[in-house]
Amino acid sequence: MDLETFVIISVIKIVAGVIILLTAVAYSVWLERKVVGHIQNRWGPTRVGPFGLLQPMADGIKFLFKEDLTPPHVYKPLYIAAPMIAVIFALTSISVIPIGNWITIGPIHTPLQITDVNVGLLVVLGITSLGVYGVALAGWSSNSKYSLLGGLRASAQMVSYEVSLGLSLIGVLIMAGSFSLRDIVDAQGGTFLGFIPRWNIFQGQFIAFFIYLIAAYAETNRIPFDLPEAETELVAGYHTEYSAMKFAMFFMAEYANMITVACLASLLFLGGWHGWLFGPAWLQEILPVFWFLLRVFVFLFIYIWVRGTLPRFRYDQLMAFGWKFLLPLAIANIIVTALIVALRS
Amino acid sequence: MTPDLHLWIVPVLPLIGAAINGLLGRRFSRQAVAGVALGFCGAAFAMALGVAIQFSSLSLPYTETLAHWIRAGSFQADFAFYLDQLSLVMLLVVTGVGFLIHIYSVGYMWEEGGFYRFFSYLNLFMFFMLTLVLAGNYLLMFIGWEGVGLASYLLIGFWFTKDSAASAGKKAFIVNRIGDFGFLIALFLLIKHFDSLDYGQIFATVQHLSPETGGSGLLTTIGLLLLVGACGKSAQIPLYVWLPDAMEGPTPVSALIHAATMVTAGVYMVARSHVIFERAPMALTVVAIIGTLTALFAATIGVCQTDIKKVLAYSTISQLGYMFLGCGVGAFSAGIFHLMTHAFFKGLLFLAAGSVIHALGGEQDMRNMGGLRHKIPWTFWTMTAATFAIAGIPPFAGFFSKDEILWQAYQASWVYWLIGVFTAFLTSFYMFRLWFLTFFGEYRGAAAAHEDHSAASHAHGHGGIHESPKVMLVPLAILAALSIIGGWVGVPKALGGDNRFEAFLSPVFQTRANAPQEQSAEGAAAETERGTELAFTGISVAAGLAGLYLAWLLYLRRRQLPQKIAHVFGGFYQAVLHKYYVDEFYAILLVKPLIDGSTKILWHGIDQGVIDATVDNSADAARGVSDSIRHMQSGNIRSYASWVAAGAGAIIIYMIWIGAR
Amino acid sequence: MLHLILFLVFGAICVAGAVNLLVQTHPINSALSLIAVMGSLAVEYLLLGAEFVAVVQVIIYAGAIMVLFVFVIMLLNAGIEERTKGSRVALLVGVPGVVLGSLLGAWVLLQHSGASSVSLGAMPGPPKEIAQLLFHDFLLPFEVTSILVLIAIMGAVVLAARPESVHVTKKEG
């Protein structure tokens, strides 16, 4: 493949990736409102389009056309930059995530992934870890006590849970022996005992998955760890002073992060795109994508389900839980996994 | 073939005891301390007996190397142990007598403070003495040599709160240093010329050398230097001055260290080095002369002493002189024989004296004693055995060994013999003087004793004159038995015996180059020799009996006579009473110049003027410079940082300059 | 060529960020400039083939250490730095001095190492080989640094904890 083809294909992938991601973000918002509504015995959005399916469009239009309000006494450069930072890093991290196996369209044979980096997982982690700046700077530059408290909470919480999150993945890395997300998924192919798939979650990484799940909720500031935006105490936390499109950016960033996390969970623990393949050749190329999206959907559904079920933690509980329970557990998991792998080889 | 004896365990056992008592003894009860000390010492004795039992099956000399110690080029010194007949005799004497004295000490020291400390030191002494005796090379012997000096220092100064005891300890230590200095130089010479300190190697080399004629030569030098060391340790002229003062220590210490074992180390060393001495006739002659002079000299002083322990101390010096005389005339086995019997009866004498002192609550002056034979009969009878032994009355132990030495001395020169016999007479005299003054007549010290009783620092809790406890009497009895029969192993041929002791030791000493005695002892001359020997034996016995008679006459029958005699001899008596003013002489000649030199030159001149001044002035200079520089310390972090950066910049520029050159 | 262009672009960002760190009076701006420097340094590492180092640079430096800085700036609400005469003098004397020194150093380096050069992807740093080095050849230093970090954690907790208050919930990441 020559350079021109490479550039063209990459641009196509990037555009497609962004569009798919933004659509997914929009509809996961819809999904959340709908599901939470049903959990709370309400209907959720119903007016715009059938089942309220056009509601995300309406929301987008509303955000675009509202007045962009800048409060006085804010530190303007950062006040403007903060939501951009948040959304940029949220969208960037999708670039190394594969959503399926290789596909062949005519003469072109390409992976379903914007770029395959051999330290892909670390790239995702690195970009995610930069996302905290959006929240922190937003909180500080707003020059409001609620925002500042939210920003402080967010940065402390995200830095703390990033440790557990990173450590929970090491077990998976030991099993796969690679940082490349594609290699990790490939390592989970096949079955053992005839019917159990070789997903990491079935290979002793259940505890790691559990840690990852909890840490991921904290990383994305979701209930039950949504302390930074706790409306009952901090009004709306770090985005109290934001409105219109800037607020929408934070919103998009949060849901994009959720999707990234869901993708990562599917890839690392749930066997990626492995699944039942049948039918003609073209179907066999598409089916992995379907299986992968199905997992992501399930994961997102659990996100929403948890939101509709659990109350919010207290701040000291949150910190104690992260440092005193999850971190030792993650380390223990690493030790046990490493021992097993070392003994097996 | 040869069984592994693990000789190293013998010295290490008392060391363990010393360590346990020294480190933990403070918390132990007295019974436990005594148990530990006796246990380890007794184990060493048992081990020594075991060695003796296996002895006949050994190929001698038996050597055992525990570990390498020093390796420098071709020179090598190991932790090696060496066992032959000589070592075995010493081993048995040291452990046996040492064990008995340990037992005795339990009773003697029971009331004293620092009980655990005493036994720790005593065991430590045993360790070093056994190291000295069993060492396989001169270096290890030197370790033991220094170690017994240390233990002796500690034990002499055991009552360190008493000024005289502390200074006596120091004196012993310092005088011994002079001897050790000679010993060390002898060792250096050995290393230089033989590249070894190992007995076997050195003796094997030396054996092939012919005797040195004339008064100089390597072996003579080494021999004389070794003799200096021996003189220090064995209290010979001119280094004997420490031993009388050493009586400040507890009496069992005097018995063990300053009579039976440590002071004989010099004799042992000379006997051990006989191969060297035999090829250095000049050195051997010096040994004999020094021995003779010491014997006579110390005996005369002993005549006038009134302190019971001092008499015994000078007696010890005198007897050591006998041993040197024996060695000096080439009769090493006779010297060792006398060493052994002396260990028995002199140890016994000290222990019995200790028992007397114990009975009188600390009284040591014979003028305050008298008539004690009914009050402390056990002590009296054991002491009697020892006194007869040392006086050379047959068939007590001392008779055989002393007679052997005198006979051998006569064969070398009649002068030695004459002085020896006169000394034997003096010995007999002052010993019976002691005996009569202590045990006969009537008691002269009642009032004094009672006053002492309350005032003496180590007075005993129960009043009156009393016999010592059993734990003290049993060793006395055993030693008394040994004093009586101990000499029978060496009954000379002249008296119908076969001198088994000399025969036993002969493998060690047979290597002598010139042995006129042995050559002449064989053959036709033997019969006439025997008659002469018998005659001489008669003379020495007569000398001993004469001493007994004179002592009886002067101190029991005609009590006023000694005063008159002292009056008649006037100046000489004063000189003898003051030990010939040797201490004063040393003080003027050696000690005072040393102290003055140290004070004026080393202290005021060098230490204060040069060393202190250097330190003081440099400190002053540093303070002056700091006073001006400290203003740089502004408290401003950035100014500090600037200095660091400037320094780093300077280094970088320098590096660039170096690189660009 | 592409390599040189990328190097120059991100090198320029580095230098600009570093200079901005000096010029800015508000610490948060300095911190953000430093993050920019670190990010572009990560790209420089990528150009040198050290992709693992590059990612770790982002995660640790930009993602953890600088977050800590920003956090502390926010916590202490550090204000704008005041200027005094001394600092102007330092600027007038120091900046030309620094520029001169840099030029001198650059000249020396150019003189003495002109021949050697690095090409794109010349030496990839695969994580496996790095792990082999880190956990095998450099195991002892690695363990020592881990103890260092442990001590640092405890030190930070002790230093930052308020002695009088019991419910200290703030954590240093």
Place this chain on the structure above:
Amino acid sequence: MVPLSYYLILSGILFTCGVTGFLIKRNIITIFMSIELMLNGVNLSFVAFAAQWHTLSGQIFVFFVMVVAAAEAAVGLAIIIAVFRTSETLNVDHINLLKL
């Protein structure tokens, strides 16, 4: 193809900026950041030399530097908080208790 010296010059510039910042800045946090800048400059030359000599040891040293930097940041920032708590200022010119 980029000459090694370019990387070294960039590293030197970063290091010099760090030194300068350390000397001219007054805010203790900024001073601290200058130190981090210096460390980054050094790291760059480590990686450049690692690429130059085709050995990974240089990269390993970068890790160690990072760990030390992290430890330093944790302790240093804790000290800054403690200092701020007692003296209510971050200006190093006002923190001069070490003065004579």
